[in-house]
Structures are given as structure tokens and as C-alpha cells.
Amino acid sequence: MRRMTEEEKRKVCGVAAIMAALALVAAIAATAACSAGVEPTHVVAGSESAEAVAGEAEDAVLAEESSETEAAQSETTEAAGGAAAAENGSQAQTEGGPSPAPAAGSTAEAGSNVVPAAAESASATNGPAEEPARRWVEETQRVWVVDQEAWSEQLPAYETRERSICNICGADITGATSPHNKQHMLAGEGSGYHSEVQQVQVGTRTVTHDEVGHWETVVTGGHWE
Known part of the structure; x- marks a missing residue:
């Protein structure tokens, strides 16, 4: 049995309150009619009209509850049908055996044709690879x-x-000191000499000089790298 929702409970309570109010109104009207001497038929008619209104409200509530119940049953039926279909499909797969795996060749071919989006983007951005500059x-x-x-x-x-x-004339008189002094004495100039150590040229010597030059860096060729 389906449990009533809060909204349905509020609707039933409202209908009950309306019916109680109408009953109270009918009782008051009957009492007033008896006091005034009015015929009870008019009061009964008013009471029947109030009961009719209350009945229509109750019928509306019941109709709404019925529609909600039918919707819930429909959902339950669809769920049960889906579960049965799934169960039938699993049974058919079990009876027929596992589905064959795709061929290795076709899988490899499909995988080789797949190009990652990032690789395509990088290739489009960079363009053809440039060769390094040679020098x-x-x-x-x-x-x-x-x-x-x-x-x-x-x-x-x-x-x-x-x-x-x-000493008189400063001449080098080595080996002839006596004759040279005699000449000065005859001339009345006096005589005398002294000894000195001197560098005396005794000949020549040959001196050889090496060649003079410098180092230079010259270009002999080249190659491309």
C-alpha cells in the first residue's frame, strides 16, 4: 500500500476541515430555521449543496491520487521490463559464448592511423624542420x-x-824610447816617457749573424661544417 505524501495529507486535512465547516454551517442553519419557523426542506437543500461541494473536492483529491498511483505503477513496470531485458541479454551472451576479439592486425592498423591532436598542432605550428646553417x-x-x-x-x-x-809629445815610443828621447834632448826640450796598458788591434775576426724574421699565420684552405 502506498504511503501518503505530505502534500496529500494536507489536501485530505483541508477537505475534512471544509466538510466540518459545512456541517457546522448546516447545523446552525437548521437551528435558525427551527427558531424562525422555516420549513426544513430548504435547510436540507442547503446541506445537500454543501455536501455536494465537499464530495467534488474529495473526488478531485482521489483522482489526483489515482493518477499518481498509475504513474508510479508505470515506472515500476518499465524498470521491471528493463531488468528483464538486461537479464535476457546476459543469458544470450552466456549461451553464445564471448564475442570474438578484434583481429590484431586491424587493431594495429587503426592505432597507426590515429595521430594525437597535440602532435598535429605542434606540426602545424612548427612547419617543416629547418636545416642548421652551415659555416x-x-x-x-x-x-x-x-x-x-x-x-x-x-x-x-x-x-x-x-x-x-x-812625456814630451805623447807619442807611442814602444821599442824606441832611447832614440826618441835623444831627439828631444838635442832640441833642448828634455826627455822622458811612461808606460800605459792599452787595447791594441792585432788583426780582424769574422762574426756571423743569424737570419732575422717573424712568425705569421696564413690561410692554407678550409671546409664547410
Whole structure:
């Protein structure tokens, strides 16, 4: 048995209140009619009219309850039918065996044709891959550049020797001191000499000089990288 909702309870209570009010009105009217000497037929007619109104209200409530009950039964029937259909389908699948799995080849082919949306977007944004720029790399080598060739020169060779120097004229009188002094004495100039150590050239010597130059970096070739 279906339980009444709060709204239905409020409607039934309202109908009962209306019927009680009408009954009270009818009782008051009958009492007044008896006091005034009015025929009871008019009061009965008024009472019957009130009862008719109350009956119509009650019929409306009952009709609404009936429609709601039919709707609930319809929903219950549909749910039961869906459960039965699902049960029948599971039984048919059990009897017929498991459905065959898709072929591995078709699955692989389908998977190979699927391109992620992110990959398509990246490809559309970046466009074709650009080749890295190539650059020319020079090949160099250090070489010796001669500014002056090697050469040789003759320089004087000196030796340290003791020399006799005249005190009168300052001449080098080494090995001839006596004759030179005699000449000065005959001239009335006096005589005398002293010894000095001097650098005396005794010949020449050959000096060889190395070549003079510098290092330079020259380009000998190159290649692309």
C-alpha cells in the first residue's frame, strides 16, 4: 500500500476541515430555521449543496491520487521490463559464448592511423624542420717569414798590451824610447816617457749573424661544417 505524501495529507486535512465547516454551517442553519419557523426542506437543500461541494473536492483529491498511483505503477513496470531485458541479454551472451576479439592486425592498423591532436598542432605550428646553417671554417698554418738573411762581417781584434808613451809629445815610443828621447834632448826640450796598458788591434775576426724574421699565420684552405 502506498504511503501518503505530505502534500496529500494536507489536501485530505483541508477537505475534512471544509466538510466540518459545512456541517457546522448546516447545523446552525437548521437551528435558525427551527427558531424562525422555516420549513426544513430548504435547510436540507442547503446541506445537500454543501455536501455536494465537499464530495467534488474529495473526488478531485482521489483522482489526483489515482493518477499518481498509475504513474508510479508505470515506472515500476518499465524498470521491471528493463531488468528483464538486461537479464535476457546476459543469458544470450552466456549461451553464445564471448564475442570474438578484434583481429590484431586491424587493431594495429587503426592505432597507426590515429595521430594525437597535440602532435598535429605542434606540426602545424612548427612547419617543416629547418636545416642548421652551415659555416666555412678556415684552415691556417704558422709560417716563418725571413726579414733579413744571415750574414757575416769582419771586426777588429784587440789585445791588451803595455805601451811606452813619450812625456814630451805623447807619442807611442814602444821599442824606441832611447832614440826618441835623444831627439828631444838635442832640441833642448828634455826627455822622458811612461808606460800605459792599452787595447791594441792585432788583426780582424769574422762574426756571423743569424737570419732575422717573424712568425705569421696564413690561410692554407678550409671546409664547410
